[in-house]
Amino acid sequence: MAGLLLIGVLAFSGSVHAQPAGETDSDTVTADMEQRLGRSVGELDRILQERGVSEERAAELAREIETIRTDRAAITTALIAAAKTERKLGLDIIALENRLEALRQSTDDIRASLWERRALLAEVLAALQRMGLNPPPAILVKPDDALSSVRSAILLGAVVPEMRTETARLVSDLEELGQLTATIADERARLETARGQQAEEQARLTVLVEEKRALEQQTAQTLAAEYERLTALAAQAEDLQSLIMSLEADIEAARAAAERARIEAERAEREARQARLDAEREARESEERIARERLEAARQAEEAARERLEASRQRAEELAARQTRIAPLTPxxxxxxxxxxxxxxxxxxxxxxxxxxxxxxxxxxxxxxxxxxxxxxxxxxxxxxxxxxxxxxxxxxxxxxxxxxxxxxxxxxxxxxxxxxxxxxxxxxxxxxxxxxxxxxxxxxxxxxxxxxxxxxxxxxxxxxxxxxxxxxxx
Structure with missing residues (x-):
C-alpha cells in the first residue's frame, strides 16, 4: 500500500523536474520534500509489514487461547467435582464419628445396667456353682462367659420362677453388649477407610489448583507481551501517517506556488507556446489525478489495515475474557x-x-x-x-x-x-x-x-x- 503512495510521489517528482530552468529553487524545495516523503513512506511500509506479521501472531495466539480455555474449563470442572467428593467424605467422617460416639454411649449404658444388677447375676451364677458347674465368670470383663452361664442356668431349670424374668433380661442385655462391641469394630474400620479417601482427595485437589495457577500465569504473560508489541506498532504507524500527511500538504502548496510563477513568466510567450502548454497541462493534470487516486487508495488501504488490526485486538481480548466467566451467572x-x-x-x-x-x-x-x-x-x-x-x-x-x-x-x-x-x-x-x-x-x-x-x-x-x-x- 505504501508502495503505491511512493509511486504517486515519484510521478509528481518527474513532472516538477521537467519545469523550465527559471524554477530551479522551487523544484529543489519540492524534491527535498519528496525525498523526505519517500523515506517516511518506506518506514511506514516496513511498520505495516511488521503489523501484518503481528496480526498473524495474534490470530495464532487466539487459537492457542481457545485451546487453553477448553483445558482450563476442564480443570475447573474437575476442581469442583473433587471438592464435592472431599466434602461428602468429610460429612461421612462426621456421621461415622457421631455413630461411634452413640455406640460407645450405648455400651456404657448396658455396662452400667449390668453393674447395677450384679447381685442378681451373682445369685444366678452362685446357684450354678452349687450345682457343680464352673466357677462364676467376671460379668463385666468377659460378658460372653457370663452369657453362656446364664443360658445354661435357664436350660437346666436352675433358676427359680421368681428370678426367671430378670434372668431373661440379663440374657438380652448381654447379647446386645456383644453385638455393640462387634459393630463398634466395624464402624472404626469404615472410619479409617473414609479418612484415607479424604486424604487422597485433598492431595488431588492440591495438584489441580497448582496446575490451574500455572496455566493462568503462562497465558497472561504471553497475551500481555503480544498486546504490548501491537500497541507499539500502532503508535509508530500513527506518528508516521501524520508526518506523511503534513509532507503531502507542503508539496501541494509548493507546487501551487510554482504553477503561479510559471504562468506569470510565460504570459509573454503564451501565443507561441499555448499549444505546448495546453498539452503539458493536460498531461500534468492527468498525472496529478492518477497520483491523487493512488494516494487515496493508499490511505484507504491503510485505514483498512488499521481496522483489521483493531478487529484482531478485539478478538484477542474477547478470547482472553472467555477463558473464565467474568461475572456471576445468577444474581x-x-x-x-x-x-x-x-x-x-x-x-x-x-x-x-x-x-x-x-x-x-x-x-x-x-x-x-x-x-x-x-x-x-x-x-x-x-x-x-x-x-x-x-x-x-x-x-x-x-x-x-x-x-x-x-x-x-x-x-x-x-x-x-x-x-x-x-x-x-x-x-x-x-x-x-x-x-x-x-x-x-x-x-x-x-x-x-x-x-x-x-x-x-x-x-x-x-x-x-x-x-x-x-x-x-x-x-
Whole structure:
C-alpha cells in the first residue's frame, strides 16, 4: 500500500523536474520534500509489514487461547467435582464419628445396667456353682462367659420362677453388649477407610489448583507481551501517517506556488507556446489525478489495515475474557436456599447467637476437620486475600449488587486479588487447629473453625437464607 503512495510521489517528482530552468529553487524545495516523503513512506511500509506479521501472531495466539480455555474449563470442572467428593467424605467422617460416639454411649449404658444388677447375676451364677458347674465368670470383663452361664442356668431349670424374668433380661442385655462391641469394630474400620479417601482427595485437589495457577500465569504473560508489541506498532504507524500527511500538504502548496510563477513568466510567450502548454497541462493534470487516486487508495488501504488490526485486538481480548466467566451467572439475591456451605462440618455459632464475648454473632462459625478444603459459596471477584489480625487468612468475595462474602480462619488461600472464582471452586485450605480470633466458642479436640459472613451494602445479613434446605448443619 505504501508502495503505491511512493509511486504517486515519484510521478509528481518527474513532472516538477521537467519545469523550465527559471524554477530551479522551487523544484529543489519540492524534491527535498519528496525525498523526505519517500523515506517516511518506506518506514511506514516496513511498520505495516511488521503489523501484518503481528496480526498473524495474534490470530495464532487466539487459537492457542481457545485451546487453553477448553483445558482450563476442564480443570475447573474437575476442581469442583473433587471438592464435592472431599466434602461428602468429610460429612461421612462426621456421621461415622457421631455413630461411634452413640455406640460407645450405648455400651456404657448396658455396662452400667449390668453393674447395677450384679447381685442378681451373682445369685444366678452362685446357684450354678452349687450345682457343680464352673466357677462364676467376671460379668463385666468377659460378658460372653457370663452369657453362656446364664443360658445354661435357664436350660437346666436352675433358676427359680421368681428370678426367671430378670434372668431373661440379663440374657438380652448381654447379647446386645456383644453385638455393640462387634459393630463398634466395624464402624472404626469404615472410619479409617473414609479418612484415607479424604486424604487422597485433598492431595488431588492440591495438584489441580497448582496446575490451574500455572496455566493462568503462562497465558497472561504471553497475551500481555503480544498486546504490548501491537500497541507499539500502532503508535509508530500513527506518528508516521501524520508526518506523511503534513509532507503531502507542503508539496501541494509548493507546487501551487510554482504553477503561479510559471504562468506569470510565460504570459509573454503564451501565443507561441499555448499549444505546448495546453498539452503539458493536460498531461500534468492527468498525472496529478492518477497520483491523487493512488494516494487515496493508499490511505484507504491503510485505514483498512488499521481496522483489521483493531478487529484482531478485539478478538484477542474477547478470547482472553472467555477463558473464565467474568461475572456471576445468577444474581446473588436470587440464590436463596441454593448455596452449599464452604466446608463440611457443623455450625457451632449461628448469625444472631451470643459469640461468647458478650456480643451478637454477625455470621456463622463452622467446625470442620483438619486440612479441609474451603470452596466459594457463590460466583464472585476476589477483593482481598491474605492474613488479617488473629483471624488467620481472610478472603473477601464481591458477589455483585452490593453483596460480599467474608471467609476467615483458613491456613492457606489458593486465589489472588482481582481473580474471578466460580461457586464451588476451591479457594483455600483449613489448618489443623482452631484460631483464637475466629470464635470464642469451645470445640471438641480444638478442631479448626471457619467464620462465614454475608454482607449487603456493608451490613451483615443472616446467611441461613442462602444455605441449601437439605439441612441446617446446626448442632
Amino acid at each position: 446473588f439475591a436470587q440464590l436463596t436456599g441454593q448455596l452449599e456451605r464452604p466446608v463440611a462440618g457443623r455450625t457451632i455459632t449461628a448469625f444472631g447467637d451470643d459469640d461468647g464475648l458478650g456480643s451478637i454473632a454477625r455470621g456463622d462459625t463452622m467446625q470442620t476437620s483438619s486440612n479441609a478444603i474451603v470452596t466459594a459459596p457463590a460466583d464472585g471477584w476476589v477483593l482481598y486475600a491474605g492474613p488479617f489480625r488473629a483471624y488467620g487468612n481472610l478472603l473477601i468475595l464481591d458477589a455483585g449488587n452490593g453483596y460480599h462474602m467474608v471467609l476467615a480462619g483458613m491456613d492457606r488461600i489458593e486465589v489472588s486479588k482481582g481473580q474471578f472464582v466460580a461457586g464451588g471452586e476451591p479457594v483455600g485450605i483449613m489448618g489443623s487447629i482452631r484460631l483464637a480470633g475466629v470464635t470464642a466458642a469451645a470445640t471438641e479436640n480444638d478442631s479448626p473453625t471457619l467464620y462465614v459472613e454475608f454482607r449487603k451494602d456493608g451490613r451483615p445479613v443472616d446467611p441461613a437464607r442462602w444455605w441449601e434446605r437439605a439441612g441446617t448443619g446446626r448442632t
